[in-house]
Amino acid sequence: MSDSADPPGPPSFHLDGRLYVKEMQSWKAVVKRDFAKLYCHAKMPGEDFYHLLTGGEVYLDNGESKLCLNCAVRTGVLTTDRQHWQRETKPTDIRSIPNSDVGLD
Numbered sequence: 001m002s003d004s005a006d007p008p009g010p011p012s013f014h015l016d017g018r019l020y021v022k023e024m025q026s027w028k029a030v031v032k033r034d035f036a037k038l039y040c041h042a043k044m045p046g047e048d049f050y051h052l053l054t055g056g057e058v059y060l061d062n063g064e065s066k067l068c069l070n071c072a073v074r075t076g077v078l079t080t081d082r083q084h085w086q087r088e089t090k091p092t093d094i095r096s097i098p099n100s101d102v103g104l105d
């Protein structure tokens with residue numbers, strides 16, 4: 001056994017799972033409280049579908065767009081950089097998807 005192996009018991013938790021919203025005045029974190037169909041307004045590159053948000057899922061909403069946390073991180077709306085406010089980086093543009101494109105009309 002090497003010195004770096006975890007001791008018996010639960011595995012070590014090495015990940016700092018905290019996330020930070022760069023534009024904190026624009027976005028709010030929401031817990032989806034039902035199972036009605038609601039879609040993330042962004043797609044991952046190479047994907048041809050929108051992400052279905054499910055009951056209990058935490059997502060971001062700025063009043064115009066809703067983002068799953070994966071897309072929020074990918075587009076730079078969310079960051080793991082605790083000192084993000086000290087750096088000048090803007091999130092990438094979120095392409096707003098009309099409701100008709102995600103089957104909501």
Ligand SMILES: [Zn+2]
Nearest residue numbers: 040051068071
């Ligand atoms: Zn998404």
